[in-house]
Amino acid sequence: MTQDTAPVEGLRPPDEGPRDDFRPTRPKLPLWDRVKFVILLALLWLVLVWAAMADNPLLPFPDAARIQARDSLWIFVLIGLEVLRQIHFLISERWSGYHHFWTYRFFGGIERLTHRRLSDWTRFRIARAFKWAFWIVVFALVAGAALDTSPFLALFQAPAIIWQFLPLIMQIVLLMFVLILQFVALFWFLSRGGIETYYPDDIKTRFTDVWGQDHVLDRIRENLLFLEKPDAIEAKGGYVPGGILLWGPPGTGKGEPVSAQIMTPTGPRQMGSLLPGDHVIGSDGRPTRIEQVHLLGVRDLYRVSFSDGTSVRVTEDHLWEVHTRYGGKHVLPVSDLIGRLTEADGHARYRIPMVRPVEFEERELPLAPYLLGALLGDGTFRHHIGISTADPLVVEQVEVMLPDGDRLVRKGRYDYSIVGGTTRTILKELGLFGRYSHEKFVPDDYLWTCVEDRLELLRGLMDTDGAIDKRGVVEYHTTSPALAQAVRHLVQSVGGTCTLTSRETRYRYGEEVRRGRPITVVRMALPPDITPVSLPRKLDRYRPRSTYLPQRRIVDIRPDGREEARCLRVAAEDHLYVTEHFVVTHNTLMAEAMAGETGRPYVFVDPGAFTNMFMGVGILKVKSLFRKLRKLALRYGGVIVFFDEADSLGRRGALAQGGPGFPRGTRPAPFEDACHGFSYLSDDSKWLLTRNAMAAARPAPDDPRAGRNLVVMGNMGMGGGGDMGTLQALLSELSGLKKPRGIVNRYVRRLLGMRPKPPPKYRILTVMASNLPEALDEALLRPGRIDRIYKVGYPSKAGRVRTYQGYLDKVRHELTEDEIDKLAVITPYATGATIKDLVNEALIIAIRDNREVIEWRDVMQAKRLKQLGPPEDVEYIERERHAVAVHEACHAVAAYRTRYHMEIDVATIEKGAEYLGMVASIKPEDQFTRWRTEYEADIYVSLASLAGERLFFEGDSSSGVSSDLEQATAVATQMEGFWGMGSTVSSYATSAQIGTGTPGGRGQGHREDPEDVARRALADRIEDNLGAYLDRVADLLKANRREILTLAHALETNKTLTGEDVVAVLERRQGPLVDGTVYQREELLREIEEYHRAAVVAHRGHAKVSITLPAVPAVTVGPDSAWRPPTAILATPASANGADEPEVTAAEPHPNGASESPKSGEPDTDATAEPERS
Structure with missing residues (x-):
């Protein structure tokens, strides 16, 4: 059954498309709006009459009025036109037919006709021609009045008059030129940088060049469809989304070695000891809170030297805020500064901002x-x-x-x-x-x-x-x-x-x-x-400087070794903090591909483009930018503008300083991805390695530091870049794209009672990139300005495979599809930049070996080089080599037997810059959840080093287990106090933060602080759990004594083993590089046991090992031969888990392999599911 649908009041008929708002009559004008122009013209006529009487005092008012009525006839013409205009308005207010005729038929018809016949670009040029004609007419009228001739003749006489007064004009112009030349030149230098325009013929990048981000590209293609075919959405009542925000892993960190001294309110502290929530000194000399700490692993370092003789060590991608002699400001990595430190005249090109007087905390001093x-x-x-x-x-x-x-x-x-x-x-x-x-x-x-x-x-x-x-x-x-x-x-x-x-x-x-x-x-x-x-x-002699203020210029950059590095992101507005010697330190491809796909121009805006030393320059640059964008949009049918590091344009006030807790939608730094997208640490391990589990991220209310960084402003020097003014100008321009433009359109048409014509539909797609979208001002993210927000994260496994294939296709290689897939698995946090670097390093290794084709071994060597750095050319003494090998073997065996969710990637006893050996593990597949049993396996692997050293070295242990204990304690603390994986359910941190009491604490009436009691109770439970885990892993290692010694022997023989070779040794089978079948021979096993006993005796007496390391015999084992490992039971302790758990046996081979690696400065350690160095 069907029924007729009639229009409903307030709604358009269902068979009609959207239309402009219809008003039956013109809105009524107030009395003052009707008469104000007539009164103004009448007052003007009276002023002219008064002037005539002042020139001739004998002239009576009637005669003066009559003369001015004859000489100023144009005033009465304007009064008449204004009266007619008001009559026209009056009729339109009362007669809907009259109003509809003039508004929709006459003027509306002309508008529709021009829109059908002329393009936006043609109408723009015609409007520009009319503007020129208007000003020429105005000039002709003024010149005619001045020369007492007709305006037409005045136009032809003007050149001769100008030529006659040209010498005088030139003198005046020359004087003015001399006065303003320096300002013009300065403003030109300030306004020209930071904005680059690429036209369609210059852009070769396409979506096929962007690998590993297919899910983002699919969404962006939809935006481009609307940009190319706007009628697809506008005809249905919608609008074309005008802004996209791309955000992803932080890229504005500042990498420094963990040994670097960072200035804090209490004095210098090592970079390696800083945690999120701690305070450092900002460029304004005041404390600022650390928002994020990123672990970068072992990196190449560069020593940056300054003009005052000081120097600092930083990573290659460390960002510097640098200023040039002409006032330009840029944020550049060290790699961009190398080779560009001097101007053509030999002077240093870049200087860095100076710190304000540093506000350390006051100390009690015994003498004045x-x-x-x-x-x-x-x-x-x-x-x-x-x-x-x-x-x-x-x-x-x-x-x-x-x-x-x-x-x-x-x-x-x-x-x-x-x-x-x-x-x-x-x-x-x-x-x-x-x-x-x-x-x-x-x-x-x-x-x-x-x-x-x-x-x-x-x-x-x-x-x-x-x-x-x-x-x-x-x-x-x-x-x-x-x-x-x-x-x-x-x-x-x-x-x-x-x-x-x-x-x-x-x-x-x-x-x-x-x-x-x-x-x-x-x-x-x-x-x-x-x-x-x-x-x-x-x-009397001291003269404070007004010019040539203190400054540090960068004079030299050179390599300076390798060391473990970290980078910080601080809450200060300018993201700057102070390091040694009080030195102040600080997604483009996808946007370019969007422009290449659509054939539209592409405008890149540098993050420092709108920040200048003079007030107002940033605002002028914003207006100039959008004026250019509107022209390009009309000329080419659309334009894409890309703002890099958009959070530098305008930061949310509360969130810029951290606010209460962490900013909306963010997590503490250890949960964030690593600086510049390169880390082999999982999210969980990054949290555990950097977060203080017993403290909130911000200072306690009674902490004297609390509140000291509530107002930490950046760019306060000679500042005129003015983040606030620039942001307001940007918001105004983004909103103004749909507003009427032009003097004639906005004022003349309004004067004639006509509505201003809507502007052309500028197809400007604004793309912004940010690492901290939560810090962007809400006004910037309002729909209509930024309509879509996409996260550009790390590539998935499929994305990494595609990226590897793309870069390997550019070189000659012999890698199979299975090997490329395996490579993607063992590099879980690789980005496009790191993959490109790894492939290039593999090619260098092949060329060094006089080959032109990349092989699997080249890729593995390049991966180890990039992950661990080059090994140091040192040799262990025999007893120490054996101790390190046993240490690493304990980690590997514990990982193989318990950590089924990860695979062993590499095991080595080659000494690096920061470790004696390591075992690294990786996830075989992308996984986003972690379970209690997985965390327990992490603890087993970490504690295996301590249990193994005590087991194999008669109760002795080395300091190399320190980082293992740190990691095991951190995991156990989270399990017991935060994740509900222990004997309590409530969250320790939340209970303490909101003041409801903490589990294990006493009542408020007790003298002792209940918080301290709860802390001790929690510490006791953690110690009990760790003791139970240690006993359990010790039993596991006892049951696998032979496997540990055979793996230690393989490490001593080969120094470095791949994960597959580790599994091959443990399972007594053939591996890619190591033949594990040789360890089936009882004779070799007895020799390995004897060598171990001799090494223990040498260790006890600090002597030389009395026998040599057993050599690996050449043995061929048939394919049907098999070796069965002994069984061992890991019973879950009740004190650790709070409940009985099913038994986990070591009788079956590990389904995946496993992994782990330790950190420290001595015999290796093992961490929670990440590279661990000894």
């Missing part, structure tokens, strides 16, 4: 800082405490600052002694008493205290041993190298720079001229708001 500085400068500590100075003001200040009970006694013209004993006692406690001048130093507490105390110390030193010459050059002289370094530290900590030079001294001893101790001269440059002296005579 100025007093200590004066004593270090002109004092003596050798046998008594005294000071020699000719400045009475120094004497007065020293006397005032002496501790209670001490006083100053004059001993000579310039010599004074300090008596009383308190100062002597303090100097003894500080370690200064009894030292010569060249042995003096500044105690640490005085170097890492607050700004005011450090400045007072510097003034005490400068008032005594400092000098300021007539040019205002500030220097400090000392014979103590330690004191010179301390002065350098003080200067750098307040934002200054200094250079150290040394010169020889000589003195006369009788008739003999002797060489004295060398003097170190510290020449310093300080910020204009820092005064290093307090004596009036030195203040």
